Amino acid sequence: MPAVRPPTRASAWWRLAPAGALVVVCGAGAQLATTPTPAVASASAERSSAVDRDDDGLSDRRELGATALRHPDLGPLTTALAQRRERSVRLLFLGSSTTYGVGASAPATRYVDRVVAGLQASFPSRTADAPVRDLRRSTLRPDRSPGVQGVNGGVGGTTAETYFTDAHAYAVRLLQPACVVHLIGSNDTVEQVPVATFRARVAAVVRRIDSLTRRPPCHILVQPVRRYQVGVEAWAAYGEALRQVADADLRVTYVDAGAAFEAYDALGADPANLIGTDAVHLTDAGHALLATTVLDALALSRDGLSTGTDPRDADSDGDGLTDGSEVRGYVVRQRVERCAGRVVVRQRARSLPYVRDTDGDGIGDQREAAGYRLLDGRTVRTDPSEADTDRDGRTDGREARTPGGDPTTCRRPAG
Template identity: 25%
Template sequence: MQPVPRGRPRPLVGATALMLALTLSSTAVLAYADLLPQHLDLGFDLDLGLFEDTAPAGLPHVAQKIALGGPLSIVAFGSSSTEGVGASTPAAAYPARLEAGLRRALPHLGSKITVANRGIGGEAVDEMLARLDQDVIAPRPDLVIWQTGSNDALRGVSLDHFREATEAALERLRAAGIDVVLMEPQWCPTLDATPGADRFRDAVRALGADLGVPVIRRSDLMRDWIGQGRLTRTELFASDGLHMADGGYALLAEAAQDAVLDGAEAAPVALAEAGTD
């Protein structure tokens, strides 16, 4: 098959996709839209036979699963903030709270939404990349939320190495057909006292902007939660001055949920492509 020039529609491949395009009526698809929260207006362009050969905006795989009724699989990948160090129980960590929140927000998917916690405390970028295949790519999730950058700053990892390794991993995730949301380092007393820590926060933001990957700006959010009186410092931070406490994880889960739903809303949904593998 000859390659199709970028920017031009390309035909669907595979008999399964063709059958789905022929049998999935616009009425049936739009019925799913009625089940979505008002926050999420997918606004389909129901050109079921074609899609653009360009890098998709938003979170297209998540949007497809929401539109077609799931299942929706998410991997929360990162270090201690993902594992839930500082939380009173595993259920109070942000991944478990995110799963519960998305099930409430998308009741037509309900238990078909899963969020796997693949956080390991203390890891920097090289340790995370060593398990990227096993913990993230092999399970073939629709979305990975990657929290990164905190331990790299604390351990003196080269900023250039962090950027290059993270960018290479993001490209691998995209090549595997996985949507990605990045989560930047936290704001906390320990990182405030670490020279150059803000450069890792800025590097995560820059990678997101350069590659079109949504970024949860956790540092700004945490400052806002204090400034707006939503949490006290005791409710936000664990006693070690580095990790979050239950109150912080609860609001972080809300921010992650917003990122997922906003990313799905921003994505053009190629519904017929959902039948391909």
């Protein structure tokens, strides 16, 4: 049975969730979904849909997205996924041998790679999907391309005391992950680390990671498969320790992945062949079940994403245009003579509310919308969402910096 964690933490995120809602966490095939009572669901939805704390013309519900409202712990990840076509969305996986991939027959069958592949399939970007890379390669040559990326930081044999090192800290500072997945507890239980000590060590890692990031990421604490040397009651105590860490922090989620393996009797007859011959590490089927359990527990979908903006800031990217105007669009009054097609007299433009220069032409969105001076003293407005407004093969920024250049007409300057 999947565990149920009621929303006990006081926060702005929870206050926006429907009253009477329960959040379902963990278990095979578990769905994270709110179950509001009928009496309050419609009224609560109507109130939250009208809330606009930063007065930018976008409701908080739209800026946060349905998934973040339903499961606020994942807010940093859902916001990053909304921006995935323009920015890297990095997930850092921490843990011991299972995270590293022991037992898997190939990199693609590791649980980490399966989770990343699942997210890439659900949230495609405008570039080719990047393969999961280890910590060393990720820090030597960070991948700046947009889309979902996975970084495998697993180190075999580690415990809650040793699974996060200075090398991991350097990677966090450099890569700024949107979310960190901690698969931890297996070796601690075998070594009989006191539960209170285990809990304190995991909480300390979460705090340390947060201190290294400009925007603290979300954290997913995954309880792995029970080791055969450990009793059910003792194992449950370590799981409760992870749950307590999650309950104490707004951006931390607990997923009991081990429950799915218990349901399949993996430590008994193991009819699905989930555990390898060493009775410890997962087979390809085990890695697949672990990945599926984590993905199902997160219940992420494109329909539940937000606008990628901050509901507490009317201008998330600080470009001088409100988030609402950038999302809905605005009129750029300018006569544009393109190389092909009719002359545009008034063009409606939209821009990304989380990027200051949406089209990357070297001129900020606000300057393009409000107007800027050319070298000959004339003021023009150009399209913030199109790098080459007149489509003559040269970017607006280049033409604006060229003597005689004009990004609103296809006519090239003399010489």
